[in-house]
Amino acid sequence: MNKLLTIMSFVACLLFAGCSDDEPDHEANLFSLAVQLEGEGELAMGIHDCEIIVPGNQQYISIDIIGDYDCFRVTAVPDIGMVTSGDKRIKILLTNNLGETSQTGTLEFTVYKGKSWNKGTVTVTQRALSSTKPDEPEELPDKYRFKLVKAGLTPFMYDDFRVPAPFDNLAFQIRDYLDRYNPFGFPEFVQSYDSIVWSAEGMPNTVRIYERKTGDSSSEEHFTAQWSSHFFTPGSMKSYLKGYYDGKVIYSDSIRIDRYERDFLCFDWTKGSICIDNPRxxxxxxxxxxxxxxxxxxxxxxxxxxxxxxxxxxxxxxxxxxxxxxxxxxxxxxxxxxxxxxxxxxxxxxxxxxxxxxxxxxxxxxxxxxxxxxxxxxxxxxxxxxxxxxxxxx
Structure with a gap:
């Protein structure tokens, strides 16, 4: 740990050396955060702070500090993983957590521009590796299983393309084990879960499709049967729906999401439409x-x-x-x-x-x-x- 602190102090000093000699004297809004996970995980994003929960297996976390500023300085490193930093980016390498419990650490940094400054924090919780393996789906009755299904494609400018490209809109549905879609109310299969979460490989955020919260005197429940999203790049990624109970995944389903570039992103200069008047x-x-x-x-x-x-x-x-x-x-x-x-x-x-x-x-x-x-x-x-x-x- 002392060696890690020494390395980070050296890197931070190098970054800070390019800053103004003026003593910072006021706080300003200088940056926002963008976080990229190499594997699975959940994020709660703020503008200057972020909370990350990941499984116990090894993965990189990349943190981009976006904004117009002179430099940033790492002021505290988490006591889990290995931290490196470069131009407007900090990376944390988490190794397999072989312990019996989760481990948590906090990264703190300060961004500088002239005499102004702005602090940021990233808190990382890594579950124990032994607790991240989901129960076998066979242990769950059929009526509590669900499916993740592709439900539609809306190409850019509503052109008649059958294969999705970046910036096209893709729709998804959650269905029961008999492939039935129910857009109203709460289907029977949600009864086994505290939440059902949509995620994908390499993507920084997750979406709660279903969630049930229970308090001392009240309860709250919401469910989304269909949702849609765009994607910014071509390629193929595996997407998951995971059902959680008591903090553990007890059932999941997955599909692959493939996007193919046209001439560039969603643009096809030969087959695509042209707007003659009132562009949107x-x-x-x-x-x-x-x-x-x-x-x-x-x-x-x-x-x-x-x-x-x-x-x-x-x-x-x-x-x-x-x-x-x-x-x-x-x-x-x-x-x-x-x-x-x-x-x-x-x-x-x-x-x-x-x-x-x-x-x-x-x-x-x-x-x-x-x-x-x-x-x-x-x-x-x-x-x-x-x-x-x-x-x-x-």
Whole structure:
């Protein structure tokens, strides 16, 4: 433990060395958190804090500190796992918890910009490995079993695509063991559970499809039979519905969620529709990643070039000035996940046909069919300052 503290103190000092020499004298809202789990787990997210509960097996936890600031300093490390840090990211490696009980630790850090500061905490609870193995489903009567089912696809701009892509909307249902869907009331199978939770591999958040809370003099119960979500990247992931009783998984079902990229994300420049008048902004959210949301403009065309825009949505209702740098971060993160690191837009912007006036190009990406610019729209009498992505067909 002393060795770990020494390593973290050294890393933190390196990070802090780049900060201003001014003594911080006031607190400000400088950052938000985005957490990524390598495996399964549950998260309760705040803007500057997070509580994480994970099973007892080994996994990495990645914590991105998103915002416009000079540096951050780790002030306390959890006494479980191994902590490393880099540019705007902290990683915790949890090894198998072979003990008999859960273990909990807290990471504390402070973010600095000039004379302002902002503190953050991440509390991690890892269950004992022996307690994470669910009971065999065969021990549960059929009437208490359930199924996780894909229930529909709504492609971008309601086009007639049969295979889902990133940013398309996917619907899911929970059904009984006979594959019956009941959208009203509480089906019989929920009686065995305190909660039923939807999750997926590598996703930072979970969704409680069913929950029952009982107090001294009252009880509360809610159930969702169908729900929908978008996803931000192509690929394949395993998704789970897990039924909990007394803190343990007693039954689960799973499916694979596959998303296939078109020309880029949801855009198909040949088969996709074009909006001629009154373009809409479609909200894009992921129930399993609540750290960010986007809005996508309907595809339009200028002088034979099809194009669209992707904007970041202020889903945490932060003041515009504070959200500006965060919006840039989440747009760059989207591009990093789907194409890679951007390059300078200098000498690239002239290759685009649909760049409006009053903007500056900052970063550039491309693939075989598509070119993308990160644009900085400057404030004016008719528009607020913002960042967004311009997407053009080649």
């Amino acid at each position: 902004n479609m909200g894009v959210y992921c129930l399993l990643d609540k750290s960010r949301e986007y809005s996508v403009m309907d595809t339009r065309e200028i002088n034979g070039t099809r194009y669209s825009e992707i904007h970041a949505r202020n889903n945490k209702s932060l003041p515009d000035g504070e959200y500006l740098s965060i919006s840039r971060e989440v747009l760059v993160k989207l591009m990093r996940e789907n194409i890679g690191e951007g390059v300078s837009a200098k000498n690239k912007i002239q290759s685009f046909n649909c760049v409006p006036e009053g903007v500056e190009g900052e970063l550039f990406w491309e693939n075989k069919t598509t070119r993308i610019l990160l644009l900085h729209e400057l404030p004016s009498d008719t528009s607020l300052e913002e960042y967004y992505l311009l997407i053009e067909a080649k």
